Amino acid sequence: MNEHRLLLGGYVTAPRAARQDWQDAEILPEQLITVSECLTGGDHGPEFLAWHTGRVGDGPLLAVGFHPDDVIEFIAEVTADFAGANGGELPDGERPECLELLASGTPMPAEARLRGFEVIGVEYALSSLHSWLCHGYEGDVAEALDIRPNDCGLHDTHQQAIAVLDWIEALPADRAPEPVYWTVAAVADLAS
Numbered sequence: 001m002n003e004h005r006l007l008l009g010g011y012v013t014a015p016r017a018a019r020q021d022w023q024d025a026e027i028l029p030e031q032l033i034t035v036s037e038c039l040t041g042g043d044h045g046p047e048f049l050a051w052h053t054g055r056v057g058d059g060p061l062l063a064v065g066f067h068p069d070d071v072i073e074f075i076a077e078v079t080a081d082f083a084g085a086n087g088g089e090l091p092d093g094e095r096p097e098c099l100e101l102l103a104s105g106t107p108m109p110a111e112a113r114l115r116g117f118e119v120i121g122v123e124y125a126l127s128s129l130h131s132w133l134c135h136g137y138e139g140d141v142a143e144a145l146d147i148r149p150n151d152c153g154l155h156d157t158h159q160q161a162i163a164v165l166d167w168i169e170a171l172p173a174d175r176a177p178e179p180v181y182w183t184v185a186a187v188a189d190l191a192s
Contacts, residue, residue: 006065006114006186008106009074010051010098012044012129013059019153024139032153033115033187035064036131049098050122050129055190065108065186067158074122075099077181081125098126112188116154117161119168121180129185132168135177141167154187 016031017039035051037044045051051064066074075095082096095103108114121130133153142148145167147160155161161184168177 005068006108007068007071008101008108009064009066009185010045010053010101011055011057011190012051012062012064013057014040014044014062015042015059017041017153022136023133024136024142027138027142027148028133028153029149029151032133033062033189034118034131034133034153035062035120035129035185035187036118036134037128038130038134044129048125048127050126051098053098053101061190063108063112063186063188063190065112065188066102067184067186070183071102074181074183075102078122078126096126108186108188109190112190114186114188115152116150116156116187117158117184118154118187119161119165119182120185121177121182123180130178130180132164132177132182137164137168152187158184158186 012035014035017034019025019028019030019032032039034040035044055061078099079095119132138149141164145163147164150156155164165182165184168182
C-alpha cells in the first residue's frame with residue numbers, strides 16, 4: 001500500500017463528490033474521491049479541524065497521508081498557525097494534537113487502499129482542506145503537463161501531484177487559488 005512509506009496524518013469521513021458542471025467531464029470521472037469539504041459539501045473532522053486522529057464518523061472513511069519529504073514542512077506550517085492563534089507560541093513547545101500521528105511517524109494503516117494523491121490547500125490551523133479540483137485546473141494541467149487524474153480524480157503518483165502543485169504555485173496572482181498552504185496528500189480507502 002505505502003508508496004515510499006507514507007505517513008498517516010488523520011482520518012476523514014467523506015462521501016464521494018459528484019463531478020460539477022463546471023469541471024471537465026472529459027478529464028474527471030463522475031464520482032471523485034477527495035478530502036475537500038468544498039466538493040463533498042460536509043465537515044470531515046471534529047469541530048474546527050479537517051481530520052480526526054482516530055477512526056470515527058459515519059460514512060466512507062479515508063486515511064490522509066503524506067510522503068516523508070513533505071511532513072516536516074506540513075507540521076511547521078500547521079504548528080505556526082496554532083502558535084499564532086496562541087500569541088506566538090504553544091505551551092511548552094507542544095505540538096497540536098491533530099499533528100501527533102504525523103509527528104510520531106505513524107505509517108498509513110496496512111489495510112488502507114491507496115487511491116492516489118491529491119493537491120490540497122490547508123486552511124488556517126488545519127480547519128479545512130481544499131482541492132486543486134475546486135478551481136477547474138484539470139484541463140489546463142492536462143494540456144500543459146500531460147497529466148490527467150485517475151478514475152478516482154486523484155493522481156497516480158506523488159511525482160505527478162508534485163508537478164501539478166509546482167504548476168499551480170507558478171500561476172499569476174489573477175489565476176492562483178486561495179492563498180493558503182498548498183501541499184500533496186495521499187488518499188486511501190479504509191473499510192468502514
